[in-house]
Amino acid sequence: MSEHVELTNPVELSVGGMGGHIFRRSIHLGMSFLPLIYFDYAESVSDKIGLTLPQFVSVAIFTLFVLEGLRLGFGITIYGQREYEANQISALGWGAFGIGMVFLMAPTEAYAWPLILSLSLGDPLLGELRRRGMTSRDVIVTSTVFLFFVWIACWHLFGTPFWMAFIFAPLCIAAEWPRLRYIDDNATMVLIPLGMILLFEPFLQLI
Numbered sequence: 001m002s003e004h005v006e007l008t009n010p011v012e013l014s015v016g017g018m019g020g021h022i023f024r025r026s027i028h029l030g031m032s033f034l035p036l037i038y039f040d041y042a043e044s045v046s047d048k049i050g051l052t053l054p055q056f057v058s059v060a061i062f063t064l065f066v067l068e069g070l071r072l073g074f075g076i077t078i079y080g081q082r083e084y085e086a087n088q089i090s091a092l093g094w095g096a097f098g099i100g101m102v103f104l105m106a107p108t109e110a111y112a113w114p115l116i117l118s119l120s121l122g123d124p125l126l127g128e129l130r131r132r133g134m135t136s137r138d139v140i141v142t143s144t145v146f147l148f149f150v151w152i153a154c155w156h157l158f159g160t161p162f163w164m165a166f167i168f169a170p171l172c173i174a175a176e177w178p179r180l181r182y183i184d185d186n187a188t189m190v191l192i193p194l195g196m197i198l199l200f201e202p203f204l205q206l207i
Contacts, residue, residue, distance in 0.1 A: 023079060057100055058100075089182070095119060095186035106198065122172055
């Protein structure tokens with residue numbers, strides 16, 4: 001997350017004011033359906049256009065790079081984006097990149113669902129708790145407990161290892177905390193936990 005977000009009300013920074021802010025949050029929450037689309041429909045779409053599933057994901061990521069490059073080249077911000085995103089890769093761009101890397105490197109429901117839901121649900125929750133003036137401690141505790149139950153739900157529904165909830169719920173929150181100027185927390189909240197999962201994977205035997 002850019003340092004600007006912590007110093008200024010995000011509603012004031014959003015193109016479109018409160019309406020843009022709500023639209024931005026809605027897009028974020030809508031990312032929750034991406035695993036469903038990927039696991040249920042992406043393979044048939046990729047077959048129709050003559051690509052393997054990983055190739056299809058890679059093409060989508062490269063397309064994202066091109067679109068973001070064009071947007072930055074013209075200095076454009078769209079409805080719901082923050083003003084400073086006219087000069088840097090957008091939060092949506094970073095989030096889409098992180099999700100694409102999940103589908104490339106951990107394309108199983110046991111991993112993809114909790115990683116993506118941690119971003120699509122956890123990041124808006126963190127932002128809204130902060131916007132309402134909660135202390136940093138309360139924000140961390142509340143959001144960590146919330147993501148713990150997200151990971152537990154994924155254990156029940158998709159076979160995510162149970163013990164991961166205890167490690168990855170706080171890790172996803174910690175991954176959001178660094179204030180990097182040009183790398184948005186939409187990337188760090190996915191890529192840091194993804195990296196840890198890939199490190200654990202050689203030792204795991206999913207049931």
